[in-house]
Amino acid sequence: MSLRLKGEAGEELFATFFVVALVFIFVFSANGVYGNFMAGQAQLYAERSASSVAETLFFNNSGMLSLSACQSVSAAYALNNVALKITYWKNDVEYACETRPLETRSLSVASMPIFVTENGALYPGRLDAMVGV
């Protein structure tokens, strides 16, 4: 038995299906709403992740990192898909201590000001936590 709707009811049903199909295509097509939304969510969680790593390292070390421990400490915090770079300045000359580079493209970077200590001297530095996808 077949069901056939004619007249206004049939047109409305057709219109409903048509709108649902349009919305579906609009939302899930390439570069559609869903893709952009998920890209935004990935960016947001990368931002959260990067800032969380940077903050943990900073506050666990009270804002000061010994240069001799730079490699080991940063390696301990640079876990899966996270890279750390500590840039510091001695008399305005730039130096850096960094973990392995990210294998994927960097999605988000969180930067914190930090001091690097060496033999009692204090150098201003910047801690960058980079999170990839």
Added chain:
Amino acid sequence: MIDILLLGLFISIVLVGGSVFIGQEELRAQKSREEAVYAQAQLINGMNYRINDAVWNNRTLSEMLGAKFCDGSIKTVSSTSCSLSDAFYNETQKMLNRTGRTGYNYIFYAEGPGGLNFTACNLQPTVCAKHLPAIATTTVPYVCPDGKYIEIYYMNGLWPEWQTLPLTCD
């Protein structure tokens, strides 16, 4: 039929617009949180800051301020001065630039017993502190050489110079 199409279009716009709005709000909240944490880091860095010259004598800023509050050499009750030393000012300014915050203003404020206070900043503190978008505070105990126990309140505020803030706390 046209009314159903219009209704579908309206619902789509609401759903898509809502998703975009919520996404942007989440990102904005995350950015605000990062600014607040940055202000905390800057406050800690300010207290840790140390140089070796005749005035600082290799003491941290918090050690030097503690000593000065103890010996009474800080006498200002309502300071509008923005200078501690050129070195502190320059380093703070450089650090803001190096961490992607070029053009940001800051106020580093310390208050000891009796309301005596000290301010370091790159802009005269004419804005109301409670309206600063990113603010960090802490109270730190300090034992004077004579054994007297004092508490020092520290505050660090941070805001982009293009953001207009109320001048009064009304």
